[in-house]
Amino acid sequence: MKNPTKKILNNFYPSKVSFFEAIGKELRYFSSIWRSFFRYKGHTKRILTYPELPGSKSIIFKVAKYKGWAMTNNPRKKITFAIAWQDSTLRDDFPILRTLSESKTVLNLHCNNILKTYVDEFFYEVFGYRTRIDPQLHSGPAVCKSEWNATHSGSIVICPLAQAQKDCIYQIVINNADENGFFEDIRVPVVANTFPFVYIKLKDAENQFETKASKVFLKPASECLSDDEQTKILRFAEIIGLNFGEVDVLRNRDNGQIYIVDVNNTPYGPPANLDEEGRRKAIELLAAKL
Numbered sequence: 001m002k003n004p005t006k007k008i009l010n011n012f013y014p015s016k017v018s019f020f021e022a023i024g025k026e027l028r029y030f031s032s033i034w035r036s037f038f039r040y041k042g043h044t045k046r047i048l049t050y051p052e053l054p055g056s057k058s059i060i061f062k063v064a065k066y067k068g069w070a071m072t073n074n075p076r077k078k079i080t081f082a083i084a085w086q087d088s089t090l091r092d093d094f095p096i097l098r099t100l101s102e103s104k105t106v107l108n109l110h111c112n113n114i115l116k117t118y119v120d121e122f123f124y125e126v127f128g129y130r131t132r133i134d135p136q137l138h139s140g141p142a143v144c145k146s147e148w149n150a151t152h153s154g155s156i157v158i159c160p161l162a163q164a165q166k167d168c169i170y171q172i173v174i175n176n177a178d179e180n181g182f183f184e185d186i187r188v189p190v191v192a193n194t195f196p197f198v199y200i201k202l203k204d205a206e207n208q209f210e211t212k213a214s215k216v217f218l219k220p221a222s223e224c225l226s227d228d229e230q231t232k233i234l235r236f237a238e239i240i241g242l243n244f245g246e247v248d249v250l251r252n253r254d255n256g257q258i259y260i261v262d263v264n265n266t267p268y269g270p271p272a273n274l275d276e277e278g279r280r281k282a283i284e285l286l287a288a289k290l
Helices: 020-041 058-069 095-100 118-126 227-240 274-290
Strands: 005-006 011-014 046-050 070-072 079-087 140-148 155-158 168-171 185-191 198-203 215-219 244-251 257-264
Touching: 005 020, 005 046, 005 227, 011 020, 020 070, 046 095, 058 274, 079 095, 079 198, 118 168, 118 227, 185 227, 185 274, 227 244, 227 257
Parallel strands: 046 070, 046 079
Antiparallel strands: 005 011, 140 155, 140 168, 185 198, 185 244, 198 215, 244 257
């Protein structure tokens, strides 16, 4: 692991984590081991998340808890399957996971790059059209976003520009506003080459490029995406190496086309402002597919 880590009893923790915080997490790990042992009648189910241990707000943590699985980032432990888990837009290559994949399932093994320009290249490969434009040649409005995930940056700029901003992508303006003035994002959870549902996130104008939504709904994928669109999204996920994560999709009201604008291979959630019943159902549906 590139970042300095320390082993406390079973698992590895960033050096900045205090000893007492690490012990608290170890106690949680021991508790999950016992729950799994009793749930599966003497057989502990353990998954390897490597190199990082996901936090309690992550989807994988909640699915594991629901299924009665223990999570470790110690590759020496006996495991059922593994998932590459590094909360970074550009992920390191981990030979230990490649070796492990010869005998165990390793999710997201090849999903090492989710820069927005990289995402757009694979989107173009599958769908045949792009979101990206050249800000020095394009005339009119465009969206400027950071290449990097979790920055939640985005603004409308008027092109052509004399110079492009470093580490940014410039994209077409997608009209995803609904009849009530909300901007609609379709968040597609991908798990094991399926997506059992989608989140519909409605944002007001000031949060158009933020993760925060005013309203969130859980809907069957078939209500929001055609069979052809679903097939293409799964094809996109396959070639970018995403076995477990989320894809952000926008539908342009002007031409009806959908656009993949972001990928998250270490998802947190379910989204805020989804009701409790929806949150419970989301975890159940994801757990059933994993």
